[in-house]
Amino acid sequence: MPSEKLSLKVTPRQRAFIDAPEREVLFGGAAGGGKSFGQLIDALLYALKYPGSKQLILRRTYPELEKSLIRVSQTVFPRSVYAYNGSSHVGRFKNGSLIDFGYSASEADVFQYQSAEYDVIRFDELTHFTEFQYVYMLSRLRGVNGYPKQIKSSTNPGGVGHAWVKERFIDPSPPDVPFRGEDGGSRIFLPSKIDDNPFLVRADPEYRERLLALPENERRALLYGDWNLLEGRFFREFRYDEHTVDPFPIEAHWRKYRTLDYGLDRLACLWAALDPDGNVWIYREVCRSDLIISDAARAIRSAEDGRERIYATLAPPDLFARSQESGRSRALIFAENGITLTKTENDRETGWLAVKELLKREGDRPPRLRIFRNCTELIKCLSSIECDPAHPGDVRGEPHRLTHAPDALRGFAIYYARPAPIEETFRRTWTPDQWEDYENADREDRKRLLMRYGRPN
Ligand SMILES: Nc1ncnc2c1ncn2[C@@H]1O[C@H](COP(=O)(O)OP(=O)(O)O)[C@@H](O)[C@H]1O
Numbered sequence: 001m002p003s004e005k006l007s008l009k010v011t012p013r014q015r016a017f018i019d020a021p022e023r024e025v026l027f028g029g030a031a032g033g034g035k036s037f038g039q040l041i042d043a044l045l046y047a048l049k050y051p052g053s054k055q056l057i058l059r060r061t062y063p064e065l066e067k068s069l070i071r072v073s074q075t076v077f078p079r080s081v082y083a084y085n086g087s088s089h090v091g092r093f094k095n096g097s098l099i100d101f102g103y104s105a106s107e108a109d110v111f112q113y114q115s116a117e118y119d120v121i122r123f124d125e126l127t128h129f130t131e132f133q134y135v136y137m138l139s140r141l142r143g144v145n146g147y148p149k150q151i152k153s154s155t156n157p158g159g160v161g162h163a164w165v166k167e168r169f170i171d172p173s174p175p176d177v178p179f180r181g182e183d184g185g186s187r188i189f190l191p192s193k194i195d196d197n198p199f200l201v202r203a204d205p206e207y208r209e210r211l212l213a214l215p216e217n218e219r220r221a222l223l224y225g226d227w228n229l230l231e232g233r234f235f236r237e238f239r240y241d242e243h244t245v246d247p248f249p250i251e252a253h254w255r256k257y258r259t260l261d262y263g264l265d266r267l268a269c270l271w272a273a274l275d276p277d278g279n280v281w282i283y284r285e286v287c288r289s290d291l292i293i294s295d296a297a298r299a300i301r302s303a304e305d306g307r308e309r310i311y312a313t314l315a316p317p318d319l320f321a322r323s324q325e326s327g328r329s330r331a332l333i334f335a336e337n338g339i340t341l342t343k344t345e346n347d348r349e350t351g352w353l354a355v356k357e358l359l360k361r362e363g364d365r366p367p368r369l370r371i372f373r374n375c376t377e378l379i380k381c382l383s384s385i386e387c388d389p390a391h392p393g394d395v396r397g398e399p400h401r402l403t404h405a406p407d408a409l410r411g412f413a414i415y416y417a418r419p420a421p422i423e424e425t426f427r428r429t430w431t432p433d434q435w436e437d438y439e440n441a442d443r444e445d446r447k448r449l450l451m452r453y454g455r456p457n
């Protein structure tokens, strides 16, 4: 490679991206930070270093690919060693290395790579892809040449894939700190900010001003590369710095609740303590998958220190429905395993409003709800769960795993905000027929039945 042809300068963040040895690397953050450019330089250096290597660069659609990566690569890659073929979308190097430029507009488009093998796969604007597309492409990373195999991505926050990308790269570890994914592979998130890129700041000083003029959420995402604030988020009032605190010992006399959401797919149990001023502190969470009820009950109890007095364990009404086969409810099985449940309501919109009420700030007062920082799943879910486009007062059910911890919190909030309208002392043991009436009733009728029958024991 004649050195006079390569007079490229890279920013320190681009250097970090180029040097990152992890199997999966995400270069993510502010728009204009030099991420796409960094991808191309990295691709160029790799192609030159490893003769005969194969790389794939992906964008979601062809026009995006053409306008950005292909065009820039043609101006930046030295012509003496590189030629691009516009009909096959392949760039070839003199040393036998190649770069495929591809796109994957629909989910099934990835199957066109079914029989392909690459040394490095690069996603540009990763949040425009689905997790399926990404994971599928991971399987195309192979070959017997002994070259390092990597999947390197760059992206701004936002886009359809925001939540899974955040979960895969941003939430598990602080920036710049490598970690291992659940598949055992190494990963790293390298953040980028617009000020990291002096080339842009010099060439287009107004760019920053234009970003500053955006609405708050886009501004924070595109200017500061903030992954926690985005359009479409359901809890836009949620702020990590305001709603979370470092754990402290909870006073023994504060009233404590558990609130849970249970299904075989996921148990989410939160512990809430009320201080004398009526503030709510979520001080513990247990979120685990694939637990049968007895194991769930054990997981909940063993998270406690044994001296905690729990005032009530709140659970949604569906746990009280009796199963067709056994005639027993899951609440009953919890009770047999030492955890007596108290039924909350499943009025979703009212429940979410109650959560929002607790998150709200009034003037300089801190919000009434605060979460210990070790409750990472709840924090992650509150900061990424989105609005349901069809029902603006509700959260989106997808990705489903983001719903469990917020559902548990909702059960607490509605219970706390709206104490049971019926006299607590008026309790009866219901007959099976009364239960059947109740199971078949809609919400309004159920309230009426509760008045008539009294709360069930
Ligand atoms: N190392 C560099 N040398 C020269 N120009 C650069 C460099 N890095 C980025 N740029 C330029 O800065 C601008 C923004 O970079 P880009 O990679 O498109 O940002 P991002 O993908 O993070 O939004 C582009 O015009 C790009 O060509």
Ligand SMILES: [Mg+2]
Pocket: 035, 036, 037
């Ligand atoms: Mg870019």
